[in-house]
Amino acid sequence: MSAPATAVQISGLVKRYGGATALGGLSMTAEFGQVTALLGPNGAGKTTTVEICEGFRRPDEGSVRVLGLDPADPSVKPRIGVMLQSGGVPATARAGEFLTLVASFYASPVEPAVLLDRLGLTEHARTPYRRLSGGQQQRLALATAVIGRPELVFLDEPTAGLDPQARHATWELIEELRASGVAVLLTTHYMDEAERLADKVVIVDGGRVVAEGSPSSLTGAERQLRFRARPGLGLDELVTALPAGSAAKESPAGHYLIEGEVQPELLATVTAWCASHGVLAEDLRIERRTLEDVFLELTGRELRS
């Protein structure tokens, strides 16, 4: 089994549903020993991309290689792990029983009891799937995705609806997969998850990649200054005192954001201006842009259906 250098290679992927274009020429890669996070608003094409890689859907145009093979190639199946966004387990199946069933399809699976324990499901091993909480159902789906010791794992929103403990257990498991050399391709809506886990973030919108890179390369070196004060300060006057290229805004009321090249002089100017106006700037802080800022900048702030 000669492993290709790249786990997933997608180029120019196009998928149409009826008249609607779900993917309009998407290209990306996912590497072994890395976590690649697909980020995007609802309807951006994340699930469609993952499901094409999993072999559930056929692309209309473009090329997809999974482990160097066509996703429809049956020899791909034993080598990948799949966690669907929801469902996939019979309502009456007991958690341990279903995990054991899936394990029996693989040559050298992880011991089901070990995985149940890792994911805090041991005491629910005999509970029917329909009686598990949403978070427990998610963890069982995750367990079925990794039990076959795959080289490549697809996780569609692995932590949606999880409580903080379960999220951390899931993150630790994903980090262990990466450390073991597994390629992980996941989708998520959680920016902190992408920032914490991903080696590479791929931001998708309207069926195309709008940005990709490591979380730190995407957020860049840019900083911003935030503070709270009484609403309605005369920001136009403040901006004239700041270095050229700076911007100031109030949103929501009483919350101020200064963007631009944040240097010591800028900080001094802002505090001096506040002092001269009798304004006490509370929660004053200088921070890097977050992935969420970048994401909203790229994909817009309007609500998506």
Added chain:
Amino acid sequence: MTTFTPAPGAAPLPRMISAQTGYELRTLLRNGEQLLLTLVIPIVLLVLFSGTSLVDVGGGSRVDFLTPGILALAVLSTSFTGQAIGTGFERRYGVLKRLGATPLPRSGLIGAKTLTVIIVEALQAVVIAVVALVMGWHPHGNPLAVLLLLLLGTAAFSGFGLLMAGTLRAEATLAAANLVYVLLLILGGVVFPLTKFPSGLRSVLDLLPISALADGLRQVLQHGSALPGKDLLILLVWAIAGLTLAARFFRWE
């Protein structure tokens, strides 16, 4: 080597199929509604109508007339109704899709479902035969002819059960599969002899797969015929039609 160091590979196909079959059997046997359908209803009908004169079976031993019909009903309940409902909900809950991402091939899944149906039918046949024998049943004929009829009937009902499960919504399948079960129970010569129906209607009802199966089993088990050619032919046509349509139109998600 850590817990998750990749060690991919599929289990041997026979092991996958036996695991899936074991899982399906356990699921079926602890499902109360399924047991009602596959065992309780056939046994109740057999005991009720053999032990009373509620139905005019047209002379002869009541249990000898009823047992072949009840065997046909058992095949209908498992290969058609039970399989359609079970598979329909598996499709609806994404189970078929999820299993499609494992090394278990689709042919392996169908193989496991078929094995499950055959094992459950064997259990049903044993229980029905024991109850019938206790009630004075005297079977005749060649067991191989009986086996051939049961297998062809299973193929015919499975084809249409899977066609329904793979094309309709799960709730529609649930309703339709139960409705068909009741209609075929009443109109298919299972407990009510087709000779009691008007002849025009009867010539149509004779062509139903349940009628062919019940009549064929009766020809062999009650009257000792060698091979009921017409009934076998009817079942064969239904089997080919059902399985062909299911293969063509079944949607996995």
